[in-house]
Amino acid sequence: MTCDSRDRRRLMYRFRQFYPIVPLSALVALLLASCAPSTTTQCRRLSSAINKGSQLVNSFDVDPEAGEAKADALDTVSEELQAVKLTDETLIGFQSRFINIYDRFSQAFRDTSGLLNEISDLQPNPEGLQKMKAARIKVDKAIDEVEATAEDANALVNEIKNYCTPPAP
Incomplete structure:
Protein backbone atom coordinates (compact mmCIF):
# COMPACT_ATOMS: atom_id res chain seq x y z
CA MET A 1 0.00 0.00 0.00
CA ALA A 36 -5.75 21.82 42.31
CA PRO A 37 -4.33 22.55 45.75
CA SER A 38 -0.58 22.31 45.84
CA THR A 39 1.21 19.65 47.83
CA THR A 40 2.39 22.37 50.22
CA THR A 41 -1.19 23.52 50.85
CA GLN A 42 -2.32 19.94 51.39
CA CYS A 43 0.61 19.32 53.76
CA ARG A 44 -0.45 22.33 55.82
CA ARG A 45 -4.05 21.10 56.02
CA LEU A 46 -2.96 17.63 57.06
CA SER A 47 -0.44 18.93 59.61
CA SER A 48 -3.01 21.26 61.14
CA ALA A 49 -5.48 18.41 61.68
CA ILE A 50 -2.76 16.10 63.02
CA ASN A 51 -1.54 18.74 65.49
CA LYS A 52 -4.97 18.91 67.13
CA GLY A 53 -4.74 15.22 67.98
CA SER A 54 -1.11 15.47 69.06
CA GLN A 55 -2.00 18.14 71.59
CA LEU A 56 -4.66 15.85 73.06
CA VAL A 57 -2.33 12.88 73.22
CA ASN A 58 0.48 14.91 74.80
CA SER A 59 -1.82 16.27 77.50
CA PHE A 60 -3.13 12.86 78.57
CA ASP A 61 -3.77 12.58 82.30
CA VAL A 62 -4.08 9.31 84.24
CA ASP A 63 -7.55 10.18 85.46
CA PRO A 64 -10.42 7.81 84.54
CA GLU A 65 -12.79 10.61 83.54
CA ALA A 66 -10.07 12.50 81.66
CA GLY A 67 -9.11 9.34 79.76
CA GLU A 68 -12.64 8.82 78.52
CA ALA A 69 -12.96 12.50 77.57
CA LYS A 70 -9.62 12.38 75.71
CA ALA A 71 -10.74 9.27 73.84
CA ASP A 72 -13.95 11.03 72.77
CA ALA A 73 -12.00 14.13 71.73
CA LEU A 74 -9.58 11.96 69.71
CA ASP A 75 -12.54 10.34 67.96
CA THR A 76 -13.69 13.83 66.95
CA VAL A 77 -10.18 14.71 65.72
CA SER A 78 -10.13 11.47 63.69
CA GLU A 79 -13.40 12.49 62.04
CA GLU A 80 -12.00 15.97 61.31
CA LEU A 81 -8.83 14.41 59.92
CA GLN A 82 -10.94 12.13 57.71
CA ALA A 83 -12.79 15.20 56.40
CA VAL A 84 -9.58 16.90 55.20
CA LYS A 85 -9.76 16.88 51.40
CA LEU A 86 -6.52 15.70 49.82
CA THR A 87 -5.63 14.75 46.26
CA ASP A 88 -1.99 13.76 46.76
CA GLU A 89 -1.91 9.97 47.05
CA THR A 90 1.04 9.95 49.46
CA LEU A 91 -0.69 12.42 51.77
CA ILE A 92 -3.90 10.38 51.60
CA GLY A 93 -1.87 7.40 52.79
CA PHE A 94 -0.41 9.45 55.65
CA GLN A 95 -3.92 10.64 56.51
CA SER A 96 -5.36 7.14 56.78
CA ARG A 97 -2.37 5.93 58.80
CA PHE A 98 -2.79 8.81 61.27
CA ILE A 99 -6.50 8.11 61.58
CA ASN A 100 -5.56 4.55 62.52
CA ILE A 101 -3.02 5.84 65.06
CA TYR A 102 -5.58 8.14 66.68
CA ASP A 103 -8.08 5.29 66.80
CA ARG A 104 -5.48 3.14 68.55
CA PHE A 105 -4.72 5.92 71.05
CA SER A 106 -8.42 6.43 71.65
CA GLN A 107 -8.95 2.73 72.35
CA ALA A 108 -5.93 2.59 74.66
CA PHE A 109 -7.20 5.63 76.58
CA ARG A 110 -10.63 4.02 76.94
CA ASP A 111 -9.09 0.75 78.10
CA THR A 112 -6.88 2.53 80.61
CA SER A 113 -9.76 4.63 81.87
CA GLY A 114 -11.95 1.56 82.36
CA LEU A 115 -9.17 -0.28 84.17
CA LEU A 116 -8.51 2.66 86.46
CA ASN A 117 -12.22 2.78 87.33
CA GLU A 118 -12.16 -0.95 87.98
CA ILE A 119 -9.10 -0.68 90.25
CA SER A 120 -10.52 2.24 92.20
CA ASP A 121 -13.62 0.18 93.06
CA LEU A 122 -11.70 -2.84 94.39
CA GLN A 123 -11.95 -3.85 98.00
CA PRO A 124 -8.83 -4.69 100.04
CA ASN A 125 -9.61 -8.40 100.32
CA PRO A 126 -8.15 -11.52 98.64
CA GLU A 127 -10.63 -11.32 95.77
CA GLY A 128 -9.89 -7.60 95.27
CA LEU A 129 -6.13 -8.27 95.30
CA GLN A 130 -6.59 -10.99 92.68
CA LYS A 131 -8.58 -8.61 90.48
CA MET A 132 -5.95 -5.92 91.02
CA LYS A 133 -3.20 -8.23 89.77
CA ALA A 134 -5.22 -9.05 86.67
CA ALA A 135 -6.01 -5.36 86.12
CA ARG A 136 -2.34 -4.43 86.53
CA ILE A 137 -1.42 -6.84 83.72
CA LYS A 138 -4.07 -5.21 81.52
CA VAL A 139 -2.81 -1.73 82.45
CA ASP A 140 0.74 -2.74 81.52
CA LYS A 141 -0.55 -4.05 78.19
CA ALA A 142 -2.44 -0.79 77.56
CA ILE A 143 0.68 1.23 78.41
CA ASP A 144 2.70 -0.89 76.01
CA GLU A 145 0.10 -0.21 73.32
CA VAL A 146 0.27 3.54 73.98
CA GLU A 147 4.08 3.45 73.76
CA ALA A 148 4.03 1.42 70.52
CA THR A 149 1.43 3.75 69.04
CA ALA A 150 3.49 6.78 70.07
CA GLU A 151 6.53 5.29 68.30
CA ASP A 152 4.44 4.71 65.17
CA ALA A 153 3.14 8.28 65.37
CA ASN A 154 6.65 9.71 65.71
CA ALA A 155 7.89 7.68 62.75
CA LEU A 156 4.92 8.83 60.66
CA VAL A 157 5.49 12.47 61.64
CA ASN A 158 9.07 12.13 60.38
CA GLU A 159 7.83 10.63 57.11
CA ILE A 160 5.41 13.52 56.67
CA LYS A 161 8.13 16.08 57.45
CA ASN A 162 10.47 14.48 54.92
CA TYR A 163 7.74 14.46 52.28
CA CYS A 164 6.37 17.94 52.95
CA THR A 165 9.64 19.79 53.55
CA PRO A 166 11.16 20.90 50.28
CA PRO A 167 14.80 19.94 49.82
CA ALA A 168 17.34 22.64 50.60
CA PRO A 169 18.79 24.31 47.50
Missing part, protein backbone atom coordinates in the same frame (compact mmCIF):
# COMPACT_ATOMS: atom_id res chain seq x y z
CA THR A 2 1.48 3.28 -1.08
CA CYS A 3 0.62 6.74 0.03
CA ASP A 4 -0.19 8.97 -2.92
CA SER A 5 -0.51 12.75 -2.84
CA ARG A 6 -4.29 12.61 -2.43
CA ASP A 7 -3.88 10.47 0.73
CA ARG A 8 -1.27 12.87 2.04
CA ARG A 9 -3.55 15.84 1.49
CA ARG A 10 -6.40 14.07 3.29
CA LEU A 11 -4.08 13.20 6.14
CA MET A 12 -2.82 16.81 6.38
CA TYR A 13 -6.39 18.09 6.24
CA ARG A 14 -7.37 15.74 9.08
CA PHE A 15 -4.32 16.77 11.08
CA ARG A 16 -5.10 20.47 10.61
CA GLN A 17 -8.68 19.83 11.75
CA PHE A 18 -7.48 18.48 15.09
CA TYR A 19 -4.34 20.59 15.43
CA PRO A 20 -6.05 23.44 17.34
CA ILE A 21 -7.54 20.91 19.77
CA VAL A 22 -4.13 19.64 20.91
CA PRO A 23 -2.83 22.99 22.27
CA LEU A 24 -6.28 23.80 23.64
CA SER A 25 -6.48 20.49 25.51
CA ALA A 26 -2.95 21.04 26.84
CA LEU A 27 -3.99 24.49 28.04
CA VAL A 28 -7.11 23.10 29.75
CA ALA A 29 -5.04 20.39 31.45
CA LEU A 30 -2.58 23.01 32.65
CA LEU A 31 -5.35 25.22 33.99
CA LEU A 32 -7.00 22.30 35.79
CA ALA A 33 -3.70 21.28 37.33
CA SER A 34 -3.07 24.82 38.55
CA CYS A 35 -6.51 24.89 40.20
Whole structure:
Protein backbone atom coordinates (compact mmCIF):
# COMPACT_ATOMS: atom_id res chain seq x y z
CA MET A 1 0.00 0.00 0.00
CA THR A 2 1.48 3.28 -1.08
CA CYS A 3 0.62 6.74 0.03
CA ASP A 4 -0.19 8.97 -2.92
CA SER A 5 -0.51 12.75 -2.84
CA ARG A 6 -4.29 12.61 -2.43
CA ASP A 7 -3.88 10.47 0.73
CA ARG A 8 -1.27 12.87 2.04
CA ARG A 9 -3.55 15.84 1.49
CA ARG A 10 -6.40 14.07 3.29
CA LEU A 11 -4.08 13.20 6.14
CA MET A 12 -2.82 16.81 6.38
CA TYR A 13 -6.39 18.09 6.24
CA ARG A 14 -7.37 15.74 9.08
CA PHE A 15 -4.32 16.77 11.08
CA ARG A 16 -5.10 20.47 10.61
CA GLN A 17 -8.68 19.83 11.75
CA PHE A 18 -7.48 18.48 15.09
CA TYR A 19 -4.34 20.59 15.43
CA PRO A 20 -6.05 23.44 17.34
CA ILE A 21 -7.54 20.91 19.77
CA VAL A 22 -4.13 19.64 20.91
CA PRO A 23 -2.83 22.99 22.27
CA LEU A 24 -6.28 23.80 23.64
CA SER A 25 -6.48 20.49 25.51
CA ALA A 26 -2.95 21.04 26.84
CA LEU A 27 -3.99 24.49 28.04
CA VAL A 28 -7.11 23.10 29.75
CA ALA A 29 -5.04 20.39 31.45
CA LEU A 30 -2.58 23.01 32.65
CA LEU A 31 -5.35 25.22 33.99
CA LEU A 32 -7.00 22.30 35.79
CA ALA A 33 -3.70 21.28 37.33
CA SER A 34 -3.07 24.82 38.55
CA CYS A 35 -6.51 24.89 40.20
CA ALA A 36 -5.75 21.82 42.31
CA PRO A 37 -4.33 22.55 45.75
CA SER A 38 -0.58 22.31 45.84
CA THR A 39 1.21 19.65 47.83
CA THR A 40 2.39 22.37 50.22
CA THR A 41 -1.19 23.52 50.85
CA GLN A 42 -2.32 19.94 51.39
CA CYS A 43 0.61 19.32 53.76
CA ARG A 44 -0.45 22.33 55.82
CA ARG A 45 -4.05 21.10 56.02
CA LEU A 46 -2.96 17.63 57.06
CA SER A 47 -0.44 18.93 59.61
CA SER A 48 -3.01 21.26 61.14
CA ALA A 49 -5.48 18.41 61.68
CA ILE A 50 -2.76 16.10 63.02
CA ASN A 51 -1.54 18.74 65.49
CA LYS A 52 -4.97 18.91 67.13
CA GLY A 53 -4.74 15.22 67.98
CA SER A 54 -1.11 15.47 69.06
CA GLN A 55 -2.00 18.14 71.59
CA LEU A 56 -4.66 15.85 73.06
CA VAL A 57 -2.33 12.88 73.22
CA ASN A 58 0.48 14.91 74.80
CA SER A 59 -1.82 16.27 77.50
CA PHE A 60 -3.13 12.86 78.57
CA ASP A 61 -3.77 12.58 82.30
CA VAL A 62 -4.08 9.31 84.24
CA ASP A 63 -7.55 10.18 85.46
CA PRO A 64 -10.42 7.81 84.54
CA GLU A 65 -12.79 10.61 83.54
CA ALA A 66 -10.07 12.50 81.66
CA GLY A 67 -9.11 9.34 79.76
CA GLU A 68 -12.64 8.82 78.52
CA ALA A 69 -12.96 12.50 77.57
CA LYS A 70 -9.62 12.38 75.71
CA ALA A 71 -10.74 9.27 73.84
CA ASP A 72 -13.95 11.03 72.77
CA ALA A 73 -12.00 14.13 71.73
CA LEU A 74 -9.58 11.96 69.71
CA ASP A 75 -12.54 10.34 67.96
CA THR A 76 -13.69 13.83 66.95
CA VAL A 77 -10.18 14.71 65.72
CA SER A 78 -10.13 11.47 63.69
CA GLU A 79 -13.40 12.49 62.04
CA GLU A 80 -12.00 15.97 61.31
CA LEU A 81 -8.83 14.41 59.92
CA GLN A 82 -10.94 12.13 57.71
CA ALA A 83 -12.79 15.20 56.40
CA VAL A 84 -9.58 16.90 55.20
CA LYS A 85 -9.76 16.88 51.40
CA LEU A 86 -6.52 15.70 49.82
CA THR A 87 -5.63 14.75 46.26
CA ASP A 88 -1.99 13.76 46.76
CA GLU A 89 -1.91 9.97 47.05
CA THR A 90 1.04 9.95 49.46
CA LEU A 91 -0.69 12.42 51.77
CA ILE A 92 -3.90 10.38 51.60
CA GLY A 93 -1.87 7.40 52.79
CA PHE A 94 -0.41 9.45 55.65
CA GLN A 95 -3.92 10.64 56.51
CA SER A 96 -5.36 7.14 56.78
CA ARG A 97 -2.37 5.93 58.80
CA PHE A 98 -2.79 8.81 61.27
CA ILE A 99 -6.50 8.11 61.58
CA ASN A 100 -5.56 4.55 62.52
CA ILE A 101 -3.02 5.84 65.06
CA TYR A 102 -5.58 8.14 66.68
CA ASP A 103 -8.08 5.29 66.80
CA ARG A 104 -5.48 3.14 68.55
CA PHE A 105 -4.72 5.92 71.05
CA SER A 106 -8.42 6.43 71.65
CA GLN A 107 -8.95 2.73 72.35
CA ALA A 108 -5.93 2.59 74.66
CA PHE A 109 -7.20 5.63 76.58
CA ARG A 110 -10.63 4.02 76.94
CA ASP A 111 -9.09 0.75 78.10
CA THR A 112 -6.88 2.53 80.61
CA SER A 113 -9.76 4.63 81.87
CA GLY A 114 -11.95 1.56 82.36
CA LEU A 115 -9.17 -0.28 84.17
CA LEU A 116 -8.51 2.66 86.46
CA ASN A 117 -12.22 2.78 87.33
CA GLU A 118 -12.16 -0.95 87.98
CA ILE A 119 -9.10 -0.68 90.25
CA SER A 120 -10.52 2.24 92.20
CA ASP A 121 -13.62 0.18 93.06
CA LEU A 122 -11.70 -2.84 94.39
CA GLN A 123 -11.95 -3.85 98.00
CA PRO A 124 -8.83 -4.69 100.04
CA ASN A 125 -9.61 -8.40 100.32
CA PRO A 126 -8.15 -11.52 98.64
CA GLU A 127 -10.63 -11.32 95.77
CA GLY A 128 -9.89 -7.60 95.27
CA LEU A 129 -6.13 -8.27 95.30
CA GLN A 130 -6.59 -10.99 92.68
CA LYS A 131 -8.58 -8.61 90.48
CA MET A 132 -5.95 -5.92 91.02
CA LYS A 133 -3.20 -8.23 89.77
CA ALA A 134 -5.22 -9.05 86.67
CA ALA A 135 -6.01 -5.36 86.12
CA ARG A 136 -2.34 -4.43 86.53
CA ILE A 137 -1.42 -6.84 83.72
CA LYS A 138 -4.07 -5.21 81.52
CA VAL A 139 -2.81 -1.73 82.45
CA ASP A 140 0.74 -2.74 81.52
CA LYS A 141 -0.55 -4.05 78.19
CA ALA A 142 -2.44 -0.79 77.56
CA ILE A 143 0.68 1.23 78.41
CA ASP A 144 2.70 -0.89 76.01
CA GLU A 145 0.10 -0.21 73.32
CA VAL A 146 0.27 3.54 73.98
CA GLU A 147 4.08 3.45 73.76
CA ALA A 148 4.03 1.42 70.52
CA THR A 149 1.43 3.75 69.04
CA ALA A 150 3.49 6.78 70.07
CA GLU A 151 6.53 5.29 68.30
CA ASP A 152 4.44 4.71 65.17
CA ALA A 153 3.14 8.28 65.37
CA ASN A 154 6.65 9.71 65.71
CA ALA A 155 7.89 7.68 62.75
CA LEU A 156 4.92 8.83 60.66
CA VAL A 157 5.49 12.47 61.64
CA ASN A 158 9.07 12.13 60.38
CA GLU A 159 7.83 10.63 57.11
CA ILE A 160 5.41 13.52 56.67
CA LYS A 161 8.13 16.08 57.45
CA ASN A 162 10.47 14.48 54.92
CA TYR A 163 7.74 14.46 52.28
CA CYS A 164 6.37 17.94 52.95
CA THR A 165 9.64 19.79 53.55
CA PRO A 166 11.16 20.90 50.28
CA PRO A 167 14.80 19.94 49.82
CA ALA A 168 17.34 22.64 50.60
CA PRO A 169 18.79 24.31 47.50
